[in-house]
Amino acid sequence: MSDGQGHYAGAGGQGTGPQPAPYPQGGPYVGHNPYAQANPYSPADHPYAQAGPYAQGGPQPTANPYAQADPYTRSDAYGHARPSAAPSFDGPFPGPRPRRSRVAVLLQFTLQWIYAPLWIAALAALFAILLWSGGGGPSGPDSDAWLKVNRTFLPPRRLKAELTGRPEDWERYVAPILERRIRTAEAEYAAGAGDVGADLGRTMGIKLAVRLYRGLGAAGVVRLAERYGWQGVPSGGDLGRVRLSRRFPAPVGVSAPGPQDPPAAPGTPWGPRPARFALLLPFMFVLQFAYVPVCGALSLPAFWVKHPEPDYWDRWGARWTVGPRAFWAEFSGSAAAWDRHVRRIVARETRRGGGQGNARGNGQGAEGPRRIRVNLATYRGAGAQHVLRVAAEQGFYLDPAYSPEPEVCVRLHRPGPAA
Incomplete structure (x- = not known):
């Protein structure tokens, strides 16, 4: 077929590369190959003949694990569905979860202003009934999840992240939450909380529910936590939350008196404290x-x-x-x-x-x-x-x-x- 300048495809025209021979030499059709003559554009002389990543004899492409239908589809600014990047995995931490339906998200955001006040009023009435009956009424479920009204509440910043599905929007939403929980956990450590290990170091742990980082993925949350010195903890088959921990070493250079040392003076940290007014x-x-x-x-x-x-x-x-x-x-x-x-x-x-x-x-x-x-x-x-x-x-x-x-x-x- 002519390219408009008198050249034909396969004939070495301008802007075309060397065409592969349909019958490899040494095959059963030697002598009958109409293209067996010398190619004027040999690989050594052709300007685009550099060895590609999949040159003959080189590494061959592997099968794409995401070649099947991608469930992680996103929508562009015009609402048209477009395939997103395949979910990334960083070791044992999964990537973004499937997006929720836009209709369901908008419906939850609209109805929460109705059912949340009713929920709180029902809880207040239940507590009043239990107090009036002296706690002899019917017992609730073992879990206290039904008390957490805030778990079903959809704030505006998360609404934007749910609708757009962009990782940067999810990161802007979950980053302040993660920072606040890390700050609280470190304050609890300073107050004496944590699991003591065999080396006398203490480990603090926090966890985030998937609703807080759906579009960012557990791997993204772990990357954010690493900025504060925290590490991700593999949760196995539990995909509903991501777990984070930080190990604090045992204190060194502790100065304290021994049980048999002379008594500490009053008013000092280890001595008697000032008495309160007796009257x-x-x-x-x-x-x-x-x-x-x-x-x-x-x-x-x-x-x-x-x-x-x-x-x-x-x-x-x-x-x-x-x-x-x-x-x-x-x-x-x-x-x-x-x-x-x-x-x-x-x-x-x-x-x-x-x-x-x-x-x-x-x-x-x-x-x-x-x-x-x-x-x-x-x-x-x-x-x-x-x-x-x-x-x-x-x-x-x-x-x-x-x-x-x-x-x-x-x-x-x-x-x-x-x-």
């Missing part, structure tokens, strides 16, 4: 039965908000409340009364195997390693060092997995038989 304690003891429930009731509207400090109540309570057992010790200021109170709390937690209360624990039983925590309200007038002295009699020592914070609490550890 104020009776009024505080009586009034706390009124304002403590009020503070708890005021915090109910934000029950789904997680405070960055898990011991917030302990810090507040140590300042504005007084326990019935610690009342006489603090009111009298007697060293013997404080000693009896500290011994009673430590002995109780030793028997309970690390329960909850004024001294908290996360022990693994009487035979395994044990960890308990004694709060400031227990040893205010005796000093944190006195807690170390009493705990040493039960085999407990200052926990090396935590930085000492004697102004707030004393964390104790008793190794297991293997250690």
Whole structure:
């Protein structure tokens, strides 16, 4: 066929490359090949004859794993469906999930302004019924997911990401959420949370539901988390969330007195704390039965908000409340009364195997390693060092997995038989 300039395809015209011979030399049709004459455009002289990536004898293309119908289709600005890039995978972390229907997204965004208030009103009525019946009514499901109204709420920024499906829109939506959860988790670590490992380092973990990163993929969330020093944790077959963790090493260079060291001076971090005004304690003891429930009731509207400090109540309570057992010790200021109170709390937690209360624990039983925590309200007038002295009699020592914070609490550890 002529190209308009007197040249014909296959004849070495201008702008054409060498045409492959339809009958390879050495085959059964040698001598009958009409194109067997010398080619004036030999590969050595042709300007476009460089070896390509799939030249004869070179590596051959492999089968495309995404050659089948691509379920990850996106729409352009005019609403026409166009195939998107194949979902990327970074190790065990999957890429973007299939997009939701635009109609379903818009319907959810419209109806949420109707069903969300009704949902909240129904929950308030249910709690009122349970309180009125004294908790004897029918019990709800084991999971508390039905209480999380915010899980079904679609904010405007996520609405845009759901409609466009662009990874950059999803990243703008999930990045502030991820940063806020990482900041909260690190604040919880500073307050003493985390799983203690064999090397006394602590590991913090967070997870995000797939609804928060659908168009970005778990691999994209892991890449964002790595900027803050966090790593992705393979979740196996659980595609409904992505898990992240960060390991914090054990503190080094901890400075603390030993149980047998001379007593710390009053007013120092490990010595007795300043006593509260004695005449104020009776009024505080009586009034706390009124304002403590009020503070708890005021915090109910934000029950789904997680405070960055898990011991917030302990810090507040140590300042504005007084326990019935610690009342006489603090009111009298007697060293013997404080000693009896500290011994009673430590002995109780030793028997309970690390329960909850004024001294908290996360022990693994009487035979395994044990960890308990004694709060400031227990040893205010005796000093944190006195807690170390009493705990040493039960085999407990200052926990090396935590930085000492004697102004707030004393964390104790008793190794297991293997250690």
